[in-house]
Structures are given as structure tokens and as C-alpha cells.
Amino acid sequence: MTYVEYKQLNPFQRFVHNFKKFFTNIPSALGRFISACGRGIVKFFTGIGKGFKNYGVTFVKGDWATKLSYLIFGIGDLHKGKTYKGILFFLSEVLYALYMIFFGWGWVKDFPTLGTVPTRWESDGFTEIQIPGDNSMLILLYSTLTLVITAIIFVIYIQNIKDAYRHQVMRANGEKPTTLKQDAQEFLDGKYHITLMSFPVLMISIFNILPLIFMILIAFTNYSKQHYTLFDWVGLQNFGQLFDVINSNKKAVTFIGIAEWTLIWAVVATFSNYILGMVVALMINKKGIKLKSLWRTLFVITIAVPQFVSLLLMNQMLQENGAVNIFLGLFNGGHNPGIRFLGDDVWVARITVMVVNCWVGIPYTILSMSGILMNIPEDLYESARIDGASPVKTFTAITLPYMIFVTTPQLITQFVGNINNFNVIFLLSGGGPTTTEYFGAGKTDILVTWLYNLSMGNEQDYGLASAIGILVFIICATLSLIVYNNSKSMKDEEAFS
Amino acid sequence: MIKSYKARRIIANTLIYIILAVMCLIWISPFVYLLLHSFRGEGGNVTVNYLIPKTYTLQNYINLFSGAGGDASINFPRWFLNTFVVACFSCVISTISVLAVSYSLSRLRFGARKKLMNVGMILGMFPGFMTMIAMYYLLDAMGLTRTLVALVICYSCGAGLGFQISKGFFDTIPRALDEAATIDGANKNQIFWKIILPMSKPIVVYTVLTAFIGPWTDFILAKIIMGDVRENYTVAIGLQAMTTPEFIQGYYKQYLAGSVCVAVPITILFLRMQKYYVEGVTAGGVKG
């Protein structure tokens, strides 16, 4: 379609066109994604190559202080009169050395084996006493910590060399190094991002990135209740079990079953919330409907009440003799129909969960849609009215396409959110109805609740849980990347229209 | 013609009113049920087989706050205070983190900007539960497990990753403002505090609000961290514990009362801030 043809379409047709294009674009987006990955890898290695080159070149060109900086941090800076920075560099090396000698090395040396000494018992004549052996989990955790610290030290090391060489060049040009006060000023202006971001980034590194690396490593071990204190590297075994469909491995059966339901769940939950929420939002915001804010407020209460209150309440109300059945009984001559909403019928339970999810999710859609509806430019309506368009026409030609267009990116965020929608499943059905076909999961469990069951619930299999987490990540990341690529092209078109 | 058009509109509007009224009823009735039964006088500590209670009393609330009707390990006032303290601290830290990160990524230009944004996006795509065990042992190594400090850290450490919405908001502020201020001799620090922040009330309120509510609703991480130390529980774990088979027989009505005590303040807070929430979400969401 040419640009002119595109321009002649009405907004709704444009949306349909874009919508179709979105799906036809998926293969090419994937292609682009893969080639981008390829380019990234190439860039990474050329980067490393360049790094090595610079490393050598600097050494050759450096004076004695710069050369000494290759061994002792900060000498270059100290020699050039940048005292405080030199001291900091030097201190970091000393601290790192102390850390490695007194703590780090003790754990890292066991990293390849994850420990070999088993726990044993010794009698003292009265009772047996446990003599703890190696603890693989701690070895892995502290090794990861040590690796992260080493990586940081490496960055500091490179910075130290660069800094030494920079100051050498500055001295050769007759410039003086900046003073502490000047540097401090710079942190409020040119380097303000460092001032602002160092604290959050530090927190994220310690409490998000470090644990994440640890858990990713766990996916390659057999850490589970059978191997609690001492466990081993097992390579890709956990992933293998999840995809071992040929031998109908129980874990594979569970994974396929749950992944299937997770996708059904995410699609239904996303679209039901989106469409129904949009309908309600349109009703509330229709011209001539009074008490707009009251209606909105009543719906929004569901968002405000914490989910563990509202969903646990829902769980109790949906029991066989809970409030919902009692209420239905009122239409049944006071006879409680005793429907087992969350009982052992798989699809009854699944539909119940999806319906309750509407109750939870629609208000969110109403809120964001209301905001968008109020933001539709008035002049669009104005010109429509001058053209003599009927209200129905105005709606189909302006309101609807505008809303769909603006909110499509949100759909994807919600889709990813629903794949990870832990609360609704965990609090409402607890994963039930239970089944013997699955390993540590029930018929309404989705991938994240299964992950929870395997790591903090009844069935301890941390290795498998981590593998599932990685797979969830891959699913979400792929989806987001496709959408990201697509929506960028959509945005471009929006720009020239 | 005009008359029939008007008639049609009235019919349509009436229909909409009816639909909205029925839907609101469905949406609100669980909470009405909760509220009514939290005051229920009769029927012991169990569910009953009718919808509207027959007698009303304040006793459930009195029991809840005095710890009567059971043993001392149910200490709701203490839990409420704990949650409030944790919420306040983590709210301050989270808000600072989110605003600092989103402001930097939105309005400052530096080399690692794109890379940091990508890393942030990637980290956000791993399921949160994956890291819990490792986080527990890290906190344990620092000697912080079983303390409220650990909870504050847990709730605020990842806050910086939730920068998207407020970044979207900051993106909408014209850059000309910064440029004008720079010409007047202001540095980046002054621009942030004196110009941008005062303009960003909706997003600040939105950030504060979400950060404050978090600790009131989490029950999984908190339970793992607190273990058997009941006096350091938050309301969410406490209330969830009350629904376990061991307690539900003795505490059902207290549980309902406790749920009301948590839900009401948060709801009021939320409704009062709703305006900012909508502004923040739409401004940040549509652009971002």
C-alpha cells in the first residue's frame, strides 16, 4: 500500500490495516531481532578486541607511573597530583585483596564442584552431634558474590589505567588535573546522572542482579529436596526434563499442560478485560450520563482494596456453601444449588478464575480508558459535527479507532502481566483442582504459580523452578521484542499521517 | 424525527444506567458483605448460611485490637504499626529511587543511558519469585532476616526498575524549560529540584501512592523473611495466617474485621489520590 492510499483510509480502516500488518510483520520482526542479536554479538567481540588493543597500546605509551598502575591501582593518579582519586583506587585494590584472601577465595575454590564434604554425625557418649559438611547453596551464593565483585574490580582496574593515561596526556599538554571541589561541582551538573543513579543502581545490583545470576546458575544444578545441602552441576538436565515429551516425562507433561493453559489464560484474561473494560468506560463517559465520577469510584474500589483481602474473600464466597451459592439459592426457592465453583471440575474452575479476573481487572481498564477518552482532541468532534456526522458515525469513525490505536501497546504489557499474574491464581484457586498428572501443580496453576510451588511451596525442586523462570523470561522477552519492533514501525507511520 | 431521536436517547441512557447499576452492584457487593459480616454478632467464628447478619456488634473489632478471644500471638495493633513504619520508610526510599532513575533516563544524556534502560527492561521480565531465595540468604548473611529493615530493603530495592511510567511523564515536559534555566545559570541539580519536580505533582503522588501501598499487600516475601517472629509480622501475613486451618475456627470474624481495617484506609487514600493516579497513568502510559 502506498502512502497516498494509506492516507485515504478512514482511521478505523487504518487500524485494521495496522492490525493486520502487526501479525504479518511478526516473521520479519523475528528475523530483524535475530540479526540484531548477531550484530550485537559481533560488536561485543570487536569491543573486546579493541579493549585488548587499547590495553596494550596504553602500556607501551605510558610513563613509569602509568605502567605501575597496571599492577598497583592509583599510582598514575597519585603521581599526577590527583591525590584523592589515586587513594580511592589504591584502597579498592587493598580491600579487594583482603576480601579475596579472607573470604572470597574460600568459597570460589569450591565453585567447580559445589562442595564435596558430606554432613556427618559424631557421638559424644550421650547423643549424636551433627558435624556440618559443605553447603553447596552457600558456596554458589558467595561465589556469585565474589564473581560480581571481581567484575566490578575489573572495571575499576580498567578505569584506573585509562585515568592514569588521561592524566599523563593532560600533563604533557600542560593541563592541571581538576580539584576535588571542581569534581564535586561537576557531580551536580554534567555528571548529575551519577549522583542520582548510584544509589538505585547499587540497590538493584545487590538485591536484584546478584540474586538473579545466582538463580540462573541454580537452573543448571540439581538443587532439590533430595539434594538439599550438597548438590551438583547437571548441565541442561532440568531443561531436558521439561521438554522430554518423547518419554512423556511427568515434568514435561506438566510443563506442556501448564504452558498451554498459561497462554489460554493470558489471551482470555487480556482481551476480556480490555473489551469489557472499554465498553464500561464508554458507557460511563457517554454524553448525558450523570454521576460519572461516582460510577468510576465504585468500580475503582476493587483496585484500592488489597488483593489478598478481595481475592481471599472471593475464594470463601465461591465455596459450596459460600455467599454466591446462597445468593443463587434465593432464586431457587431458598435451596442452595451447591455449585462447586473451585471444585474438581477443571473447566468450571478455570472459567471461574477467568470471570473473577474480570472483576479484578476491568476497573484498571476503565481507569486508563477514561483518561484517554477525556484526552481525545475536541476539534475532531467539532469538525465531525460540522460535516453533519451522526453520533453513531462519530463514535465509529473517531472515538473507537482513536482508543484502539492509543491502547494497543498497553495490551501487550497487560498480556505479559497476565502471564505473570500470580495473585489471582494463588489466592483464588490455589492452583486446584489437584491432579496426579502433574508434578507439583494443579489444573489452574500457571507457570509462575508452579514456579512458586517448586521453590517455596510443597515440592522443593529449585533447579527446575529456576529453569521454568528462565523459560518464562524467554517467552516474555520474545513477545516484548516483537511488539517493540512492530510498534516502532507503527509509530513511524503515525508520524507522517 | 427529533422527538424520536430524543426518545431513543432517553431509552439508551436508561438502559446504560440500569447496566451500570447492576454492574456496580456486582462489583461492590463482596465488599458490602465483608463490611456487614465484620460486624456480625451471632453465629460464632464461622461462615453462616445466610447473606445479611442478624445482629451487629463491635466486639469483633475490640477482640481484634485487644488480642482477646485467643492467645497473645495474634497482635494486630502491632502488625498495623509494623506495616505503617515499613510502608513509610520504603515509600521514601522507593520514591527517591524511582524519581532519580526516571529523571536521569528521561532528561539527562549520558553514554550508558540506552544500555541501562535495556538492562532495566530485561530485569523486569524475570519472574520476581525466582530471586526470593537468594535474596533471603543475602539478607541472612547481613543479619537482617526477621527484622523490619529487611522488609524495607525488599520493598524498595527494586523500585528503580519501575521507572517506565514516570519516565514517560518526564518525557512530556518540554526541553525548552531546561535550556532556558541553563542559560539563566542553573545547574542540573537546581533544574531538577526547582523546576521539574514542582511541575510533576501527579507523578510524584502516583509514585508515593504505589510505593506506600506495596507493603500492605505483600504476604509471600514478608512471610519468608519473618518466619516465626510474629511480633514483626505485617498485616498481610497476619491476616493470611488467620485464614489457615489452624486459626480460621477461632479468628474468622476477627479476620473479616482486620480485612476491613486494612482495606478502608487504603481505599480512602486511593480514592483521594485517584485524580493523580489517572493523570500519571495516562500521561506516562500513552507516551511511554
Add this chain to the structure above:
Amino acid sequence: MKKVLAILLAGMMTATALAGCGGSSESTASSQGSGSAASGGSVAADGKVDASMFGSETDITLKVWAPDKGVKLAKEQVEKFKKMYPDVKFKKIDVVAQGENDAATQIVNDPNKAADVFSFPSDQFNKLDDAEALAPVATALKDSVSKNNDPKTVDAATMDGKLFAYPETNDNGYYLVYDKRVVTDENAKTLEGVLKACKDNKKEFIMDCGNGYYSCTFAFTAGAIIDGFEEDGETQKFKEYDEDEAVETLMAFARLMKEYKGTFKSLDPAQITSGFQNGTLGAGVDGSWNSKADEDALGENYGVSALPTINVNGKDKQLISMFGYKYIGVNAKTKFPRSAQILANYLAGEECQIERAKQLGWGPSNLKAQEDEAVKGSATLQAIAAQSKNAVAQVNIQGTFWQAMGTLGSEMLKDGWDPENKDATKKLLQGTIKDVRDE
């Protein structure tokens, strides 16, 4: 640049903190061991322990976990324990509330922060054992513990010839509770009688058939009784049984479910107490943990007995249930192994068991305590004791067991289930066994 430095410094600080912890945890257990080795002679036949047995342990700090209802009593008992040994230096013995259903999970999650001495039900044995979380009963105390307690409770806690915990109760099971106004003591003897009485009075009967813990009664009564593991240590073993008879028995259950539809309800047992309170319930299958609540709800009309019989082809068959015990365990990671063992031994002793029977209604495992008047005089405890004779011990059970048994119960309860269909029943039974054995 500076950011990187800041990260490093904070990392270092963290690391020093870590170093402090890592070092200390390795040397804890061994430091206590070399105390004066006590001779076996100072353990009396009734399990009383001499003060010299504490060895070199001093400034003793212990934590005890008790379920919420038992915290107050446990505190009193700990005080008595301290008074028994005036020469031993106790620094602090805390009693902390911890739900028993969660005890193993809490221990396994972080043994170093968990209690030194804790109470737990028998079905958590495997989990604790997998994690090497239990310290075996002190060698010096083992004989007296084995001799003084019900052999069944001792056997269930013995693995590879080692006794792994101190028996605390012999009561963790379910039985029949009924409203005497609805069900007479005579009715209560047969399941048919119970259901008929309930139906005639327009009351309900509750048994949680979807829950494997209760519905395994069907399989057990039919003869499919579990018997530990096969040689591989994982596959559940069943005793040999006559399949035809088993099928007939299941059909008899299904017939009753169908005949008394609307009366026979499969609900969470928590509903039993409320049913009695609301007056909608005639009888139910409930557990010992609810006995106080049920008794309070019914007052003088509280009726209790062992599970009834069911008529299979003209023959009355006794219902066989799942039955568990509670134990007091010692944390393998305790810093005061001797003191913890002695305290556990005391808390599981005759005197403490009788106190619990009196105040909490827990059925003792100690043989002498079982003969105590307080126990003999309690209708509930007698019903439990009677049921325990027709019960399967809740130990060595594969995780697959519960779901498979739950499915058995809920299948039979379904609307479309035909109780006269022999083939379907046979298939269901075979399927259940297969699922339990995870074949």
C-alpha cells in the same frame, strides 16, 4: 566511575558482614561435643535425666516451637523443667508459637533460625529427613523412650534402626462426631444408620471426600492398605488384597453417596463446627484438632465415636482411617545438643503428656499416661484410641498418594457416577493405585 567505587565499597562492607557469619557457623556444633562423657547409668527407667547429662553446656539458650493453642502450657512446662535442674545454667528458653502444619517447611527453609526443639506431625518426617534436619534421639535416652511409648508411635519414627524423634501424641486422626439429638449412639455404629438418621431429620453429613487425607478411608476399608515403600525407596507399596472384595466395598460406598445425595456432603471439615453451630448438621468426620470446637458447639449433645462400619454384601466392615502421631524433634543444627535432647525428652515425658491431655485434649503416646484417669474419662480420647486400632500409620507416604486418593473420592461422588458399574469401579481403583505408585 565514582559509582563503581561506591558499589565496590558497599560490596566490601557486605562481604565483611558475610565473613563474620560464615566463619562462626562452621564451628558451632563441634565446640560443645567434647564435654565430660556421661555414663548411661543416670537415666532412670521412667526417662528422668540426671543433671550431669548436660555435660559442659552452660548459658543454655534454646527455642521451643509449640502450636498456638499449646504455647501457654509449654511455657509452664519449660519453667518446671528449669526448676528441676537448679545447678544447670539456663540463659533463656523461649517458647514461640509456630503452626505444626508448617513446622517442617519452616525448619527446612532456614534451620539456623528455627527452633531447637519443636513439635510436628508424623507426615512431615520424610521432608525433615530429606533435609537432614532432625537429630536422632540421644543414644542414652533411646531405650527408655522406646519402652515407655506406644510401639506404633516408636516404629513410625524409626528409620534404619535409629529413633528420630520423641513421640508426643497418639491422636492425630479423625473419627465420627455427631449431634446426639439427631444420631443416637446406636445409629452411630453403622454408616447406614448415621446417614439414615441425618436424612430423616433433614440434616447433613459431612466428610471431605475430595481430600485424600479423608478419602483414603475408602481404599483402606476396601483393603488397599499402604505398607511403606518398595525396595527403590520411592514407590508406594500396598498390602495384598482381594480385588473383587475391594470393588464391592467401593460400590457400597458409592451406593450410599448416591442414595443419600443432598445429605452426604463433601465439604471442608472446617464447615463441621459451623454446621453444628447453625444446626444444619447431623454428623461428620472430623479430626482431633477440632474436638474442642465441636464440643463447644454441641455442648451436652456432643456425641463421638470411632468411625462406623459399612455393610458390604451383608457383612459389616469397619472403616479404616489414616492415623498420624505427633512428635517432638530436635533440630540437627542446635547449638546445645545435649540440653535440647534433655528438654525434648522432658516435654515428651509422661507428666507433660498428661498435662496436655487434661488441658488441650491431646491423646498421649506414653503408655502410662494412656492409663491416666484424665485420658480414660474423655469420650473424645477414647474414640480416638478406639479408631487408632483400625488405622493406618501416616508415615512413609509418597506425595502422589494424596491427590490420587482425593480423585478416588471425588470421582465416586460425581453426579454421573454409577455405583452399580463394576467395571468402572474396578478401573477407578486400579487407576488410583497406579497413580499412587506413579507408574
